[in-house]
Amino acid sequence: MPSVPKTHRTPKKKEEPVNEAWILRLYVAGQTRNSLIAFENLRKICEEHLECQYTIEVIDLQKNPQLARDHQIIAVPTLIRKLPTPVKKIIGNLSNTEKVLVGLDLRMMSR
Amino acid sequence: MEFVVRGITDYQEPGVFIAFEEKIDDLRKNFKSMGFDLDELVRGKKLVLDHITIDRSEIAETGEYDLEGLFIRLGAMIDEVGAKRVAIDTLEALFSGFSNEAILRSELRRLFLWLKDRGVTAVVTGERGDGTITKYGLEEYVADCVITLDHRLMNQIATRRLRIVKYRGSIHGTDEYPFLISSDGISVLPITSLSLTHKASAERISTGIPRLDTMLGVKGYYRGSSILVSGQAGTGKTSIAATFIDAACRRGERCLFFIFEESESQLLRNMKSIGINLEPWVKTGLLKFHAVRPTAYSLEMHLSVMLKLIGEFGPRVVAVDPISNLYPIGDDIQVRSMLMRLIDFAKALQITGLFTNLSNNTDAGAYAVEPTEMHVSSLMDTWLILKNVEGNGERNRAFTIIKSRGMVHSNQLREFVLSDKGIQLLDVYKGREGVFFGSSRMAQESREIDDRLRRNEETERKKREIESKRKLMEIEIEMLREKYAREEKDMKILIGQDISRERAEAEIAREIATQRQVDR
Numbered sequence: 001m002p003s004v005p006k007t008h009r010t011p012k013k014k015e016e017p018v019n020e021a022w023i024l025r026l027y028v029a030g031q032t033r034n035s036l037i038a039f040e041n042l043r044k045i046c047e048e049h050l051e052c053q054y055t056i057e058v059i060d061l062q063k064n065p066q067l068a069r070d071h072q073i074i075a076v077p078t079l080i081r082k083l084p085t086p087v088k089k090i091i092g093n094l095s096n097t098e099k100v101l102v103g104l105d106l107r108m109m110s111r
Numbered sequence: 112m113e114f115v116v117r118g119i120t121d122y123q124e125p126g127v128f129i130a131f132e133e134k135i136d137d138l139r140k141n142f143k144s145m146g147f148d149l150d151e152l153v154r155g156k157k158l159v160l161d162h163i164t165i166d167r168s169e170i171a172e173t174g175e176y177d178l179e180g181l182f183i184r185l186g187a188m189i190d191e192v193g194a195k196r197v198a199i200d201t202l203e204a205l206f207s208g209f210s211n212e213a214i215l216r217s218e219l220r221r222l223f224l225w226l227k228d229r230g231v232t233a234v235v236t237g238e239r240g241d242g243t244i245t246k247y248g249l250e251e252y253v254a255d256c257v258i259t260l261d262h263r264l265m266n267q268i269a270t271r272r273l274r275i276v277k278y279r280g281s282i283h284g285t286d287e288y289p290f291l292i293s294s295d296g297i298s299v300l301p302i303t304s305l306s307l308t309h310k311a312s313a314e315r316i317s318t319g320i321p322r323l324d325t326m327l328g329v330k331g332y333y334r335g336s337s338i339l340v341s342g343q344a345g346t347g348k349t350s351i352a353a354t355f356i357d358a359a360c361r362r363g364e365r366c367l368f369f370i371f372e373e374s375e376s377q378l379l380r381n382m383k384s385i386g387i388n389l390e391p392w393v394k395t396g397l398l399k400f401h402a403v404r405p406t407a408y409s410l411e412m413h414l415s416v417m418l419k420l421i422g423e424f425g426p427r428v429v430a431v432d433p434i435s436n437l438y439p440i441g442d443d444i445q446v447r448s449m450l451m452r453l454i455d456f457a458k459a460l461q462i463t464g465l466f467t468n469l470s471n472n473t474d475a476g477a478y479a480v481e482p483t484e485m486h487v488s489s490l491m492d493t494w495l496i497l498k499n500v501e502g503n504g505e506r507n508r509a510f511t512i513i514k515s516r517g518m519v520h521s522n523q524l525r526e527f528v529l530s531d532k533g534i535q536l537l538d539v540y541k542g543r544e545g546v547f548f549g550s551s552r553m554a555q556e557s558r559e560i561d562d563r564l565r566r567n568e569e570t571e572r573k574k575r576e577i578e579s580k581r582k583l584m585e586i587e588i589e590m591l592r593e594k595y596a597r598e599e600k601d602m603k604i605l606i607g608q609d610i611s612r613e614r615a616e617a618e619i620a621r622e623i624a625t626q627r628q629v630d631r
Contacts, residue, residue, distance in 0.1 A: 029179040038174075061180060065187040072164060073180040075209065088171075091209075095174035103171035 022046075022054035023082040027073045030062045034093040038077040041094035049106050112138075113297045114234045116147045118196040119157045126196035127159045127188045127231075131204030135162050145296055159188040165208030172211060178218040182225060194231060201236040255279045261287070270409045273299065289411040298415055311335070311517075312461055318351075319358030322536040326525065328518030332493055334427075335461040336516070337454045339488055341468040342497030347508055347529055348467035349373075351495070352430045353382045353389060354534050355465055359428040360392040367426040368400045369417060371436040375400040386533040399424055405436045410449045413437070418456055428463050434487065435469040447486050454490050466491070492516040500526070505550060526552075 026042060028035035039058065046054055061068045061076065071080075075091040081104055090103040100106075115126035130138055138160060139149050152158035161184070189197065202219070209215055226233045239259065257276040262269060273290050275283045290299040315330035324331040332338055338355075340348045356366045370378055378400070379389055392398035401420055405413070421429060431453075437446050450466070457464045468487065488494050493515040499506040511524045526537045 027180065029183060032179075034175055034177065041174075061183045065183045068180045068184040069161065069187065074163065074165065074178055074184070075176045075181075076179040077176060078180065090171045090173050092172045092174035092176045099171050099173040103173065 020084050022050060022052060024054060025057045025059060025080045025082055027059050027061055027076060027078045029076045030060065035077055037095065038093040042079065045097060045100055049101065112142055112147065112198065115158065115196050115198045119152055124195035125157045125192035127194045128198045130162050130200050131165060132201060135160050145292065156192055159191055161188060165204055176214065189229060189231060197226060197231045197233040199233065199235045201238065203238045270411055291412055291415045316463060317358050319354035320534050320536060326512060326521035327515055328520055332463060333517060334463055335458055336463055336492035337490060338465045338493040339468060339491035340465065340495045340497065341470050343470050346497035346499055348497060349432050350385055350529055350534055352432050352465050352467055353387045356398065356428060356430055357387050357389060360397045364427040365425060366398045366428045367421060367424055368398065369431045370400060370402045371405045372433060375402050385529045386531045405440055410437065410441045410445055414449050414453060417453060426462060429457055430465045433467040433469050443486060450487060451490055
């Protein structure tokens with residue numbers, strides 16, 4: 001089972017215009033099935049639809065339980081788009097790509 | 112919140128309160144009015160308050176998820192203070208926040224099992240459904256106990272009620288119980304919890320009117336008994352109550368006076384005019400008044416306030432003037448049950464209660480009693496009815512003791528006056544022509560005095576007459592005696608003469624015979 005890395009960067013693609021960097025945060029609770037699926041889905045979506053620099057942070061609430069309170073997280077997995085603003089919140093394991101794209105406002109970006 | 116806070120203050124069990132709807136500041140402010148200082152409890156690390164926002168518009172659901180975040184949060188909060196009590200207000204918020212009901216329901220089931228595993232007692236709120244206990248059927252998951260709350264309007268006064276719908280593993284009262292939210296939390300007043308186990312005292316206390324004490328088996332009311340003083344308007348009920356209170360204060364006993372008709376200063380002034388000065392007792396703190404319009408709040412609230420005041424002040428005597436003002440707020444049954452609870456409460460504490468009641472029957476005879484009064488009177492140990500006796504163009508005050516349990520009491524209709532020396536019972540004026548009151552009694556009194564004088568004179572006269580007759584008789588007897596004595600003498604002389612004549616004749620006859628020498 002692949003472990004869940006803390007951050008993941010992709011190299012900048014030379015031909016594409018530089019958009020502001022995206023910061024995405026995925027909250028999980030330990031290595032559950034949903035968490036892994038969510039991460040996998042997220043990675044794929046970012047690969048396919050994000051043509052800019054992006055950062056995925058994975059926060060394990062089991063290791064940092066106070067963040068559940070601080071960041072108001074109830075459902076797990078929860079994906080939060082910190083940048084660009086406005087902040088967007090999506091819950092679920094991100095299997096429904098359409099919804100994810102709409103939720104992240106990526107419909108407008110993809111061609 | 113009451114559950115959590117009392118757990119901390121009364122049972123030393125730390126608690127967690129999660130609010131989905133109210134913000135923490137609002138919670139602090141709102142509960143301050145109930146006497147809960149949440150800040151202090153949080154500072155003392157006994158209470159964790161948290162607010163969780165769920166805004167549907169923020170969230171898109173993109174696949175499967177669970178509510179582990181909530182569990183983690185809860186877990187952290189519980190661990191923070193070692194909580195034994197958890198309150199969640201309200202779970203309905205989850206339903207409006209997340210659209211996948213299937214996931215929600217399974218998570219809720221998991222939540223309650225999880226809470227149970229952690230050994231905490233959890234109170235969860237939910238909204239009432241139409242026809243179902245909760246809107247979303249939460250009660251299926253909540254295992255052990257379900258309580259429903261209700262807020263109803265009755266006679267334009269709002270009452271809150273609660274009912275225990277189910278309680279696993281224990282017998283529970285199934286009735287609806289009214290409850291109150293007041294400045295020191297929630298109080299519930301179930302009727303059925305009162306049993307008739309209060310002790311009966313044999314001590315007697317004065318009514319404040321010595322002659323009334325005499326009428327009541329020579330000693331007065333029993334301590335801890337309930338006394339009803341009823342009568343029409345202006346018959347003197349409040350005065351009787353005030354006299355009783357005055358007497359109790361003189362004995363150094365604390366008194367609590369609930370008034371529903373007048374204000375404290377009004378009553379003080381009115382009683383002063385008949386020589387009952389209650390002000391000193393108020394000043395020294397022996398007497399406390401509580402004056403309020405009956406329509407100010409519900410019967411339950413009245414009862415709760417009264418019980419609370421009695422508990423705080425600790426009086427030995429309580430007076431309520433008048434109870435008839437409570438009838439408009441509820442129906443007969445409710446008023447009666449409220450009084451019953453009040454009286455039971457007082458009796459359990461050996462507090463003597465005096466209740467005045469305004470009777471309305473002006474046309475029927477003075478002893479005609481309304482049905483409500485009849486019901487209430489059965490709760491009372493002693494019952495005095497005051498009435499105005501009309502006649503001769505005036506009205507005079509009188510009363511009678513209808514009943515007094517446990518003692519022999521007078522059955523006289525007794526006249527009394529309210530003078531500036533207080534209540535005074537007048538002598539029962541029973542002339543040969545019946546009982547009299549008022550000025551007609553005075554007239555009758557003077558009439559009878561005249562009569563008596565006349566009779567005396569008559570008697571004297573007769574005596575003198577007899578005396579003179581006797582004297583006459585004696586003189587006559589004397590005369591008769593003398594006459595008889597004379598006649599006797601005469602008779603004796605005559606008889607003597609007769610005898611001597613006879614002898615003389617006999618002598619002569621013998622002599623003649625001798626001369627004739629006759630043979631006999």
